[in-house]
Amino acid sequence: MHIKETIIINRSPEEVYAFWHVYEDFPSFMLDLESVSQSGPKLLHFKTKPFGGESDEWDAEIIIEVPFSEIAWRSIKGAKVENSGSVRFEPATGGRGTVVRLECDLTLPTTEAIKAKIGKIFGEDPAQSFKKILRASKQILETGGIVISEASISPGHPAQPPSDSELPLVQREYHRLYPVIAEQ
Amino acid sequence: MKANLWMGKKDVRVENVPDPKILDQRDAIIKVTSTAICGSDLHLYNGFVPTMEKGDILGHEFMGEVVEVGRAVRNLRVGDRVVVPFPIACGRCFLCQKGFYSLCENSNPNAWIAEKMMGHSPAGVFGYSHMLGGFAGGQAEYARVPFADIGPLKIPAGLRDEQVLFLSDIFPTGYMGAENCNIQPGDTVAVWGAGPVGQFAMASAFLLGAERVIAIDRFPERLRMARDKVGAEIINYEETKVLEALTEMTGGRGPDACIDAVGMEAHAPGLQYAYDRVKQATMLETDRPIALREAIMACRNAGTVSVIGVYAGFIDKFPMGSVMNRSLTIKTGQCHVHRYLKPLLERIMKGEIDPSFVITHELPLDDAPKGYDMFLNKEDDCIKVVLKPEGKATIH
Structure with a gap:
């Protein structure tokens, strides 16, 4: 399966690249990830949040790193969902920020049981979850955090404030990396 | 706190819900002093707007007193009296910076639903369906205001709520x-x-x-x-x-x-x-x-x-x-309210217009269901209803 998604971020290619280049911070805007750790100079270890009680984990290698322009990766043998892709950064026309292009090839497993699990991780529509990643990165870079509404904190939640027991569902704010925006 | 909830077609109820909390550094919490029922709320009441959910807090015309601010909100202090614009806008994206605040690219967490219906998504709006964000509205005792460093307009002393409340939507x-x-x-x-x-x-x-x-x-x-x-x-x-x-x-x-x-x-x-x-x-x-x-x-x-x-x-x-x-x-277009707040406040202060002339009924928040019904059926020559979380009924 080939997925292509794109978004414009009102920040320079240098700033957007710098943000995407901190791999350990991917879980701040790839909300299905639990952690990303650097296990070698070009090696990353991905771990998802538990879905149905179980996390998925895989290793990937960075195969392209061109400052302010492109990052590409591919999963290493053994990943349940083989995946490879790239994120490219281009100046938008007229100095209107950066066009971010995310492309990904996923080899979805064939057995029904694993498909159902992947469905949980990537949602009904994997393209949609990649779009969500791009939106979240735009929101952090432009506004300083991921935008949350009362209803968006969990599926089916009405538009009313979360109770104390629901508060942990709220995605943490992300001003830590970009205090500059908050200070403006 | 008490809030007016959408429970289904022609069914709104004032019930107790959790108090809002600061969820982001750019949020503020407002103690609502006045809130109004908008004609567009009747489209929700009549069930013509998709993606409403049972329990949604209604209301996008409101004002009140700031009771808490997030760490990044430097322009407001606790105790300030503010009017809140109905579109939620980040102030930092391409369209906000061009002045098209009701088309903010960041403020709708459910943009994908609106994109399916409209091609691209407009901004999030308080209390106006999940397609427009799923934000709790202002027909309540308190409201969380995202991007409070961009939206709310401070109101100088000497102006009554009724003169400035409609800067939130219908006047602009x-x-x-x-x-x-x-x-x-x-x-x-x-x-x-x-x-x-x-x-x-x-x-x-x-x-x-x-x-x-x-x-x-x-x-x-x-x-x-x-x-x-x-x-x-x-x-x-x-x-x-x-x-x-x-x-x-x-x-x-x-x-x-x-x-x-x-x-x-x-x-x-x-x-x-x-x-x-x-x-x-x-x-x-x-x-x-x-x-x-x-x-x-x-x-x-x-x-x-x-x-x-x-x-x-x-x-x-x-x-x-x-x-x-x-x-x-x-x-x-949906109004780019943020653009008009200051110029229209000036017109009010100069006495060129007193927006309170449209108000026909003031009711306590508890009577919101009655207010919706009266407004829908134009009972008692009802033209505009203002709800008071701490108030008594008065007929204008």
């Missing part, structure tokens, strides 16, 4: 509707719908230099308000054929600009209404564009049709031939 909405008409000296502006937004469109048309303003409605109390408070000429469409009357009043040329302040639940006597009502009921169209069709047909050649009434989806029998062949300009 009416004003933008008139501004979009590019009014020139000597112009005649006709306004379909003499509800509160229509009243402000008419008053704004005069502020912007229109020579004549004509109000079109069927409720005598609204037409009286347009005539007596705004100075408009009036047409009751149940008694008079609108196109004939406008032709006659404008020497055959038609109004220079026509404003649709009605939107998707228009009424009309006769067959056209039956046609649209049936198509809407059978989901062949979502909106009844009767006022819009008439505004287009009435408008003079090379004139402007300004649409501020709310539409949600699709319309039928749109007279595109009339628009194209007669060089009409159609301008529309």
Whole structure:
């Protein structure tokens, strides 16, 4: 399966690249990830949040790193969902920020049981979850955090404030990396 | 806290819900002192707007006192009195920076739903469906205001809530509707719908230099308000054929600009209404564009049709031939309220307009269900309802 998604971020290619280049911070805007750790100079270890009680984990290698322009990766043998892709950064026309292009090839497993699990991780529509990643990165870079509404904190939640027991569902704010925006 | 909840079609209830909390550094919490029921809330009440969920807090016209601010909110302090604009806008994206705040690219967490219906998503809006973000509204004792460093307008002492509350939506909405008409000296502006937004469109048309303003409605109390408070000429469409009357009043040329302040639940006597009502009921169209069709047909050649009434989806029998062949300009949009807050506050402070003239009823928040019902059925000549979380009922 080939997925292509794109978004414009009102920040320079240098700033957007710098943000995407901190791999350990991917879980701040790839909300299905639990952690990303650097296990070698070009090696990353991905771990998802538990879905149905179980996390998925895989290793990937960075195969392209061109400052302010492109990052590409591919999963290493053994990943349940083989995946490879790239994120490219281009100046938008007229100095209107950066066009971010995310492309990904996923080899979805064939057995029904694993498909159902992947469905949980990537949602009904994997393209949609990649779009969500791009939106979240735009929101952090432009506004300083991921935008949350009362209803968006969990599926089916009405538009009313979360109770104390629901508060942990709220995605943490992300001003830590970009205090500059908050200070403006 | 107490809040007015949407529970289904023609069913709103005031119930207890958790108090809002700061969820982001750019949030503020407002203790609501006044909140209003908007004509567009009736579209929710009547079940015409998709993606509402049982338990959603309604309300996008509200003001109050700041009781808590997030760490990044430097412009507001606890105790400040503020009016909150109904669109939620980050102030930092391409469209916010161009002044199109109601099209903020970041403020709708459910943008994907709106994209499916509309192609691209508008901004998030308080208390106005999950498609527009799923944000809790302001018909409540307290409200969380995202991007509080960008939206809320501080109100100087000496102005009553009733004079400034409508800066949240209907005054700027009416004003933008008139501004979009590019009014020139000597112009005649006709306004379909003499509800509160229509009243402000008419008053704004005069502020912007229109020579004549004509109000079109069927409720005598609204037409009286347009005539007596705004100075408009009036047409009751149940008694008079609108196109004939406008032709006659404008020497055959038609109004220079026509404003649709009605939107998707228009009424009309006769067959056209039956046609649209049936198509809407059978989901062949979502909106009844009767006022819009008439505004287009009435408008003079090379004139402007300004649409501020709310539409949600699709319309039928749109007279595109009339628009194209007669060089009409159609301008529309949800109001970019943030742009108008300061200039319109100045007009209020200078005494050029007192927006409280549209208020007919003030009720305690507890009576919100009664307020919706009265407003829908135009009982007791109801034109505009203000709800007071800590208040008593007064009739204006």
